[in-house]
Amino acid sequence: MSESKNVEESGKGPYQGLVEAIADKYTEFDINLQGVNVTLPRSGISLELNGLVTLTVHMRQLTEDEKRASAAKNVSVMSKA
Numbered sequence: 001m002s003e004s005k006n007v008e009e010s011g012k013g014p015y016q017g018l019v020e021a022i023a024d025k026y027t028e029f030d031i032n033l034q035g036v037n038v039t040l041p042r043s044g045i046s047l048e049l050n051g052l053v054t055l056t057v058h059m060r061q062l063t064e065d066e067k068r069a070s071a072a073k074n075v076s077v078m079s080k081a
Helices: 002-010 016-022 064-080
Strands: 025-039 048-061
Touching: 016 025
Parallel strands: none
Antiparallel strands: 025 048
């Protein structure tokens, strides 16, 4: 409860803090599926997962060269739009 109160008092939306935390970071996700069965009964919308699903997130600060390359890429993408 106190965390949501802090977010409200700071004026940040629920995801702004998360975006700020992962900005300028290299992130890698590893998903490990062990004994997972996926069934789609009668091709309906329902989805059932049974088994072990492990999600691991690795993060590190970007180097200055990586930050410059990322910024250049973003400028290039934005100028094409």
